[in-house]
Amino acid sequence: MKHGASPMNVDLAAARRYIAGGVDSPVRAGRPVGQPSPFIVSARGSHVTDVAGRTYVDFLCAYGPIILGHGNAIIAQAVAAAARDGAVVGTTHPEEVRLAERICRRFGSMERVRFVSTGTEACMSAIRLARGFTRKEKFIRFSGCYHGHSDEMIFAAGASSLSTAAIECGVTAATAADVFVLPYNDVAALESALRRHGSAVAAAIVEPVCANMGLCLPLPGYLEAVRALTRAHGALLIFDEVITGFRLGADGAQGEFAVRPDLTCLGKALGGGLPIAAFGGRADIMDALAPQGQVFAGGTFSGNPVCVAAAHAFLDQLEADAGFFARLDRQAKRLASGLAEAIEKAGFALPVVQCASMVDFMFRTRPPHRNYSEASQAEASAYARYYRGMLERGILLPPSQMELMFLTAEHDDADIDAASRAARDVMAALAAEPRKRAGHG
Numbered sequence: 430m431k432h433g434a435s436p437m438n439v440d441l442a443a444a445r446r447y448i449a450g451g452v453d454s455p456v457r458a459g460r461p462v463g464q465p466s467p468f469i470v471s472a473r474g475s476h477v478t479d480v481a482g483r484t485y486v487d488f489l490c491a492y493g494p495i496i497l498g499h500g501n502a503i504i505a506q507a508v509a510a511a512a513r514d515g516a517v518v519g520t521t522h523p524e525e526v527r528l529a530e531r532i533c534r535r536f537g538s539m540e541r542v543r544f545v546s547t548g549t550e551a552c553m554s555a556i557r558l559a560r561g562f563t564r565k566e567k568f569i570r571f572s573g574c575y576h577g578h579s580d581e582m583i584f585a586a587g588a589s590s591l592s593t594a595a596i597e598c599g600v601t602a603a604t605a606a607d608v609f610v611l612p613y614n615d616v617a618a619l620e621s622a623l624r625r626h627g628s629a630v631a632a633a634i635v636e637p638v639c640a641n642m643g644l645c646l647p648l649p650g651y652l653e654a655v656r657a658l659t660r661a662h663g664a665l666l667i668f669d670e671v672i673t674g675f676r677l678g679a680d681g682a683q684g685e686f687a688v689r690p691d692l693t694c695l696g697k698a699l700g701g702g703l704p705i706a707a708f709g710g711r712a713d714i715m716d717a718l719a720p721q722g723q724v725f726a727g728g729t730f731s732g733n734p735v736c737v738a739a740a741h742a743f744l745d746q747l748e749a750d751a752g753f754f755a756r757l758d759r760q761a762k763r764l765a766s767g768l769a770e771a772i773e774k775a776g777f778a779l780p781v782v783q784c785a786s787m788v789d790f791m792f793r794t795r796p797p798h799r800n801y802s803e804a805s806q807a808e809a810s811a812y813a814r815y816y817r818g819m820l821e822r823g824i825l826l827p828p829s830q831m832e833l834m835f836l837t838a839e840h841d842d843a844d845i846d847a848a849s850r851a852a853r854d855v856m857a858a859l860a861a862e863p864r865k866r867a868g869h870g
């Protein structure tokens with residue numbers, strides 16, 4: 430092979446020759462765990478196989494999009510058929526309209542929708558739309574929530590934004606000055622910011638269940654308070670449901686918590702593994718988008734037939750399976766209790782958190798963290814050793830403690846019990862280390 434990087438022996442060093450940093454997303458370099466994520470050549474069901482032929486039970490699940498399992502045959506078939514009929518046509522097509530209708534029926538708060546390709550675009554466009562609609566310039570975010578890599582979203586965000594120590598590099602001070610970043614789960618902080626700046630605030634954007642500082646649940650009444658306060662100050666409420674939209678039941682976190690946002694961002698699982706995302710909400714707000722209104726948002730690949738076909742194939746399967754979410758919830762509870770048992774048996778006091786098909790714990794003592802500053806207290810080196818121990822035992826985890834474990838419909842009892850067994854071994858090994866015991870005091 431020309432440059433010594435045949436598909437079967439490629440590693441991070443070889444990848445760096447032609448891909449900046451060897452990765453297309455910095456978190457994949459695995460800095461927090463001291464090694465890159467394995468280079469995966471194939472993925473089926475709940476398993477992935479790397480270049481060396483090792484197979485792992487996958488709990489990374491591509492950071493969330495994979496919920497039916499890898500290599501879903503119905504999605505693959507739909508994608509192949511759509512690609513044959515013209516992968517991208519540059520006009521509106523009937524299946525795109527049908528998908529929009531399906532999404533609006535599913536999410537009562539979404540009266541109209543726009544398709545884009547990524548969650549980043551969905552959140553970025555929702556913010557611009559909120560500004561155009563309200564004619565106000567500032568907006569509120571919450572630290573530890575991640576809304577993609579656009580300039581105004583990236584600093585003080587959780588998850589992969591931690592891949593660099595100088596996240597503000599390349600973002601202008603003027604952009605940063607337009608954003609108020611507040612602690613999550615803190616009603617008083619929001620109240621005070623809106624009291625002082627409400628007349629300039631176009632919107633607040635929040636992950637209703639935050640999946641980017643580990644798994645962080647909203648405290649009882651928090652989302653309701655965010656709803657009431659934004660409304661009282663004439664600011665729109667944007668729910669970033671890029672992760673939760675198709676993981677928390679039929680209509681995402683907004684259904685689960687019965688809180689109705691003005692705008693919603695969707696992505697990840699919507700495309701069954703293909704890049705499609707959406708933002709949508711109240712008709713009067715969405716009508717401020719050009720050509721009807723004045724706010725611009727567009728994209729060559731927005732609503733393309735291949736990704737739209739994948740989304741239909743995903744929704745077809747979801748909607749045909751009445752027990753889908755209940756089954757995933759049961760599996761996630763099984764995993765959470767397996768991990769909790771492993772942790773307890775080793776003498777640690779680390780809280781395991783589960784919400785729908787998401788499971789997580791951090792190396793910090795109970796109770797579960799409520800915000801980014803508490804999440805940031807977690808012991809990074811203990812997680813790194815845990816990650817590597819799990820990998821050696823055939824379990825693929827996210828390479829950062831700020832991410833979490835995702836389950837798919839293909840994870841069976843054997844997969845989950847394998848993870849719990851591996852966790853028992855690794856936790857016991859961590860407990861036996863002659864250093865300060867992780868998670869204690």
Ligand SMILES: Cc1ncc(COP(=O)(O)O)c(C=O)c1O
Binds near residue numbers: 548549
């Ligand atoms: C809640 C949330 N919003 C937005 C995004 C950005 O989505 P994308 O990576 O598709 O641009 C992510 C990605 O992890 C996310 O978790």
